[in-house]
Amino acid sequence: MESVIGARRSTGGRPRIGKPNPIDVHVGSRVRLRRTLLGMSQEKLGEAIGLTFQQVQKYERGANRIGASRLFDLSRVLDVPVSFFFDDMSGDTPNDVVDEALSPDMGFDADPMAKRETLELVRAYYRISDPAVRKRLFELTKAVANSGVESVSDVA
Incomplete structure (x- = not known):
């Protein structure tokens, strides 16, 4: 029997390959998009929600998952509804999102709004x-x- 401590269920958490969860990457890219559209630096955003700019960077890359309360704080500071962070997310199921995000022709640079x-x-x-x-x-x-x-x- 596998130990429960440190184990991840196959339906949740990050993929075992060590890459960020594609949903976290999408949400982070939406944070970056809105922050940049507002002309706000990572440092200013971090100050507004009590984080360092390095933590904001990790959120934007999807390296760190954004919790519900932090997502709510971000929505207030960036003046968007929480649903904004999930807009434009293609796929009907989490597996579709994972498959799309891991495909070689998809990436952050593919989105013209990210340029x-x-x-x-x-x-x-x-x-x-x-x-x-x-x-x-x-x-x-x-x-x-x-x-x-x-x-x-x-x-x-």
């Missing part, structure tokens, strides 16, 4: 104070994307 360029673009877009200009830029961006045009000068 700094995207985050900077979104921040700059919302700094445009005139709603009419913002709407025109939005329409132009959609038109360029839909036409397959490589540069804006081809549109003008």
Whole structure:
């Protein structure tokens, strides 16, 4: 009989291969996404919830699992509902999420919302104070994307 101390059930905990749980990685990436969209540093987020920036880093990588009370604190500080951290999680079952996250073609870099360029673009877009200009830029961006045009000068 295997000792209960230190043993993990096959349906819970982290995979035995030593990699972070894919669900923890997804939740951590959503924390990073929201923090970055707000222009908040890991240090500032850590201060707001009583952690060091190293602990925030571990959460964002999925190396440390985020408990329910900490997730609630994060949702308040980052001004999002708790469900935000689970949004865009594909798969109907935890096994689907695990399989998808462990597949070689999936990863954090595959998400365009995780790229700094995207985050900077979104921040700059919302700094445009005139709603009419913002709407025109939005329409132009959609038109360029839909036409397959490589540069804006081809549109003008």
